Amino acid sequence: MSIAAQTLRPNAALDLGAMSLREVNAALKAESEGVFDVLNPGGAHAVACGLNAPVEVHVRGHAGYYAAGMNRLASVTIHGNAGTGVAENMMSGLVRVTGDASQSAGATAHGGMLVIGGDASARCGISMKGVEIVVGGSVGHMSAFMAQAGALAVLGDAGEALGDSLYEARLYVRGAVASLGADCIEKEMRDEHRAQLADMLARAGMDADPSAFRRYGSARKLYNFKIDNAY
Amino acid sequence: MCGIAGLYLKDDALQGDLGRLTALMMHEMRGRGPDSAGFAVYGAAEAATKLVLLGPDGTDWAALAAQAGRALGCDVAVDAIGDHAVMRTEADGDAARAWFIANANGVTVLSVGRSIEVFKGVGDPDAVAERFGLSARAGTHAISHTRMATESAVTTAGSHPFSTGADTCLVHNGSLSNHNLLRERLQAAGERFQTENDSEVAAGYLAERMRRGATLADALKAGLRDFDGFYTFAIGTADGFAVLRDPIACKPAVMAETDGWVAMASEFRAIAKLPDVANARIWEPKPSEIYAWSRAA
Known part of the structure; x- marks a missing residue:
């Protein structure tokens, strides 16, 4: 199958009911700017993944696994739910899910911002490496497992073993935390943290008072910690 | 997976x-x-118990149904579908399942019941x-x-x-x-x-x-x-x-x-x-x- 990377007209709608996933993703990747819709995702995997330019993409419906994975520079909004691994390995840009996200949202993401309007299930932010994640609802068990850098803000509750085997990442939770994972402890919420959280919430479009959150982080006893890496 | x-x-x-x-x-x-x-x-x-059976190629379902009927003391009706057969009987379902497992060589009982078919x-x-x-x-x-x-x-x-x-x-x-x-x-x-x-x-x-x-x-x-x-x-x-x-x-x-x-x-x-x-x-x-x-x- 040859994939013609033709230039899309402005505000083009790409219909996954009529085009193959590869055609849709290739067409989006060929653009350097513009606003585009993806229609009828129907739970398909890897929708709008691998984008590498400041395009704005609106996925109109529920997406499957790895939606907007490896995103760089682009702004992708999923108007619905996302399956496993949304925005996994994102480098920069913005990925927004208006509904719920399944497990491993933002896994290993290095940068950019992931905003989930509803709940995220287990292992949200697993092995995150610099991404900012804001979850309007609650997160499931083992969220921020082995997180290395970045920040996770949860407006609802967190499931069991939050921040298990955490390296460095800042975890902010407004609601209840079922339990903390190994080497994760509650830490003092200082002005710099309130400022960081206020900035994240504002950019995520979430209306919440930063002073209502508690902060969790690494006790730095589980790994060979070098203080020079602290931030 | x-x-x-x-x-x-x-x-x-x-x-x-x-x-x-x-x-x-x-x-x-x-x-x-x-x-x-x-x-x-x-x-x-259904009023009768249905058993869905899986058998090797060449299984003589009619003969097996007749043999089961004699052993269970009830008629056993049979509909073959490919390598499966649906049997219907008034006999107790558990007893029928046990009989087929014990006596029907190479046959697997996939389901038993009044509603289910597997x-x-x-x-x-x-x-x-x-x-x-x-x-x-x-x-x-x-x-x-x-x-x-x-x-x-x-x-x-x-x-x-x-x-x-x-x-x-x-x-x-x-x-x-x-x-x-x-x-x-x-x-x-x-x-x-x-x-x-x-x-x-x-x-x-x-x-x-x-x-x-x-x-x-x-x-x-x-x-x-x-x-x-x-x-x-x-x-x-x-x-x-x-x-x-x-x-x-x-x-x-x-x-x-x-x-x-x-x-x-x-x-x-x-x-x-x-x-x-x-x-x-x-x-x-x-x-x-x-x-x-x-x-x-």
């Missing part, structure tokens, strides 16, 4: 579409389990659905499975769903670590297994508890304590449907409900083609939480 799809109809007007919708869902789960597939359809309860096969799930006329089947609820084998061989008998008790079946995505121990205990308690499959042990575990009077919910609660491994289960009973994920919840599941139906699948794409899905409430089942629907409730 395996694929699961279950559909439970609340709106009786959809009953004629049950098989067609189940085939659509199973089609979407082909990629998760391309090596074999199977399905259970619950139709209207069909399964090796190969492309769409071909399995086609071979057994899934799209034309009507009923109240159905569970299907597409398999990518991990714990035991790719055989027709080792395909899901597994049914070891009357009108009860189970499909499984995952793997159990302690199935050999559980199988030995259940065999000592009188359960009969027909494969080396770990998922059959889970089905037998639940069936054994329910035989002793436990509700499905009680049996599943006990299973949460006794099953060691990974699982997303979908379980069918004569009038109901249940879903359970293990406490770690590595294996995916999504559920959706409208006024007309409740659906469960490994991934949303299996649900995406159901009628009125745009108005469905959609959620991911939580770990260790039992989700159950019943027409009796």
Whole structure:
């Protein structure tokens, strides 16, 4: 199958009911700017993944696994739910899910911002490496497992073993935390943290008072910690 | 990796579409389990007990039915479908199942009950659905499975769903670590297994508890304590449907409900083609939480 990377007209709608996933993703990747819709995702995997330019993409419906994975520079909004691994390995840009996200949202993401309007299930932010994640609802068990850098803000509750085997990442939770994972402890919420959280919430479009959150982080006893890496 | 799809109809007007919708869902789960597939359809309860049997090529079903009839003291009617046969008898279902397992060489009992019929096969799930006329089947609820084998061989008998008790079946995505121990205990308690499959042990575990009077919910609660491994289960009973994920919840599941139906699948794409899905409430089942629907409730 040859994939013609033709230039899309402005505000083009790409219909996954009529085009193959590869055609849709290739067409989006060929653009350097513009606003585009993806229609009828129907739970398909890897929708709008691998984008590498400041395009704005609106996925109109529920997406499957790895939606907007490896995103760089682009702004992708999923108007619905996302399956496993949304925005996994994102480098920069913005990925927004208006509904719920399944497990491993933002896994290993290095940068950019992931905003989930509803709940995220287990292992949200697993092995995150610099991404900012804001979850309007609650997160499931083992969220921020082995997180290395970045920040996770949860407006609802967190499931069991939050921040298990955490390296460095800042975890902010407004609601209840079922339990903390190994080497994760509650830490003092200082002005710099309130400022960081206020900035994240504002950019995520979430209306919440930063002073209502508690902060969790690494006790730095589980790994060979070098203080020079602290931030 | 395996694929699961279950559909439970609340709106009786959809009953004629049950098989067609189940085939659509199973089609979407082909990629998760391309090596074999199977399905259970619950139709209207019949007066007789139905047994679905799987036999080797050349099985003389009529002769076997006659032999079973003599042994069980009841007539046994037979309809052959490919390498399967549906037998109907007034005999006790458990006794009939036990007789076939003990006496019908090379034959596997796939299901027993008044509503349930289980069909399964090796190969492309769409071909399995086609071979057994899934799209034309009507009923109240159905569970299907597409398999990518991990714990035991790719055989027709080792395909899901597994049914070891009357009108009860189970499909499984995952793997159990302690199935050999559980199988030995259940065999000592009188359960009969027909494969080396770990998922059959889970089905037998639940069936054994329910035989002793436990509700499905009680049996599943006990299973949460006794099953060691990974699982997303979908379980069918004569009038109901249940879903359970293990406490770690590595294996995916999504559920959706409208006024007309409740659906469960490994991934949303299996649900995406159901009628009125745009108005469905959609959620991911939580770990260790039992989700159950019943027409009796």
